[in-house]
Amino acid sequence: MQIIGNAHVKRALEIAEKGNHSILIIGNLTNVLQDGQPWPDDAWFSQPCPCGNFTAPKLSCSCLLEDIQRHRSAFPSCKITIELVRPTFNELIQEKIIPKNIDDTVKRLLETAYDKLFFTVQDIAHVLAVAYTIMAMDDGRNLEAQHIAEAIQYKALLKK
Numbered sequence: 001m002q003i004i005g006n007a008h009v010k011r012a013l014e015i016a017e018k019g020n021h022s023i024l025i026i027g028n029l030t031n032v033l034q035d036g037q038p039w040p041d042d043a044w045f046s047q048p049c050p051c052g053n054f055t056a057p058k059l060s061c062s063c064l065l066e067d068i069q070r071h072r073s074a075f076p077s078c079k080i081t082i083e084l085v086r087p088t089f090n091e092l093i094q095e096k097i098i099p100k101n102i103d104d105t106v107k108r109l110l111e112t113a114y115d116k117l118f119f120t121v122q123d124i125a126h127v128l129a130v131a132y133t134i135m136a137m138d139d140g141r142n143l144e145a146q147h148i149a150e151a152i153q154y155k156a157l158l159k160k
């Protein structure tokens with residue numbers, strides 16, 4: 001897996017791996033990229049609340065407090081518990097999920113998808129992959145707004 005941002009989670013995972021400690025990661029795993037690298041053996045995962053949006057910045061959680069408490073009381077008891085938060089758009093650029101050298105219009109489109117349409121990190125990675133295919137089909141050399149806009153369309157359906 002590739003964790004974006006979340007330096008505290010990376011650190012906790014290192015400790016868990018080093019000492020073979022159980023670790024519970026609370027958060028939305030759509031903000032982690034699956035790249036074939038395995039999680040530690042004794043890693044557990046849970047959503048922060050039944051709907052999954054409780055700690056995600058800018059997303060709204062529709063859960064009742066009692067439902068959140070019931071949900072959390074079922075968490076396994078691990079030696080390490082850590083919360084995975086939604087990375088900022090800038091962290092996606094810093095960690096090269098979004099190329100640094102793309103033009104501003106392309107960047108703004110992706111930023112809107114991420115911050116306003118609440119695309120996940122995985123969604124953004126998918127949009128870019130599809131956009132590069134569209135670019136190649138157009139014999140283009142640079143990613144243009146139209147490539148991204150079309151690729152966003154293929155994801156946006158799920159966001160309504």
Ligand SMILES: [Zn+2]
Pocket residue numbers: 049050051052053054060061062063
């Ligand atoms: Zn919720």
